[in-house]
Amino acid sequence: MVNLSTISAELQPTNKLYLTDSYLKTIDTTLLRYVPETKKSGYLVTADTIMHPKGGAQPSDIGTIESPSFKATIKKVLEHSGVIIHYGEVTDGVPREGDRVSITIEWEGRYKVMRLHTAGHIVDYAALQVLGRDLFSSKAFHGPPESFVEYIGRAERVDITSLQKISNDIVKASRRVYPIWVSREDLMKTVKGAPNIARLPDLETYRVVVIDGVNAIPCGGTHVANTIEVGEILIRGVRDVENGFRVIYDVG
Numbered sequence: 001m002v003n004l005s006t007i008s009a010e011l012q013p014t015n016k017l018y019l020t021d022s023y024l025k026t027i028d029t030t031l032l033r034y035v036p037e038t039k040k041s042g043y044l045v046t047a048d049t050i051m052h053p054k055g056g057a058q059p060s061d062i063g064t065i066e067s068p069s070f071k072a073t074i075k076k077v078l079e080h081s082g083v084i085i086h087y088g089e090v091t092d093g094v095p096r097e098g099d100r101v102s103i104t105i106e107w108e109g110r111y112k113v114m115r116l117h118t119a120g121h122i123v124d125y126a127a128l129q130v131l132g133r134d135l136f137s138s139k140a141f142h143g144p145p146e147s148f149v150e151y152i153g154r155a156e157r158v159d160i161t162s163l164q165k166i167s168n169d170i171v172k173a174s175r176r177v178y179p180i181w182v183s184r185e186d187l188m189k190t191v192k193g194a195p196n197i198a199r200l201p202d203l204e205t206y207r208v209v210v211i212d213g214v215n216a217i218p219c220g221g222t223h224v225a226n227t228i229e230v231g232e233i234l235i236r237g238v239r240d241v242e243n244g245f246r247v248i249y250d251v252g
């Protein structure tokens with residue numbers, strides 16, 4: 001693999017449109033850099049993107065980047081120093097820096113991830129209600145093959161029926177879901193009780209995803225705009241893992 005710092009060298013951070021609008025399925029932008037790996041594959045950096053990279057508890061988006069002179073099937077999206085790097089197979093020509101290109105997301109999979117990610121924030125709230133406020137979150141993943149929120153400590157007995165009911169009551173209440181940006185000083189006031197505070201990087205501003213009347217969690221992920229879009233939350237079970245336990249869930 002080509003070194004990511006070589007690919008992103010001297011480029012400005014990518015304009016990440018998914019942070020303000022998770023529903024963008026296709027956009028036109030400019031190709032800033034193309035670094036071939038082989039004749040048929042390589043790395044593409046664009047001025048703007050709608051593709052979420054692997055990370056932040058989400059899988060990478062997939063899709064296409066194309067212009068009249070080439071087509072790239074994007075298999076993996078990575079981030080380095082704020083620059084989004086799309087990796088894929090290149091067919092029908094060769095990308096040229098400066099080309100106007102169209103980026104299109106494989107929408108079905110991405111929309112499922114949006115539903116799963118919002119569901120994860122809801123399950124986290126429900127878990128705090130059912131298990132008590134002293135839960136300490138260690139990690140989470142919102143995507144296939146298995147979505148979970150993970151906590152430090154032992155699970156004891158978890159009332160899965162209550163967990164599922166509290167979660168689905170929030171879904172059915174049609175709560176608005178939206179991002180806000182807050183300063184470091186305001187972060188602690190905004191996200192009281194958020195599960196991931198301890199593992200946040202040092203930043204000037206933080207993106208916080210608010211579910212109206214439920215919780216506000218620092219998060220760079222893609223979410224649905226209203227909890228009703230989640231559909232139904234299914235709590236699959238609680239499993240002990242090293243140093244903690246996982247609440248495993250899915251959306252129906």
Ligand SMILES: [Zn+2]
Pocket residue numbers: 057117121209217218219220221
């Ligand atoms: Zn999140």
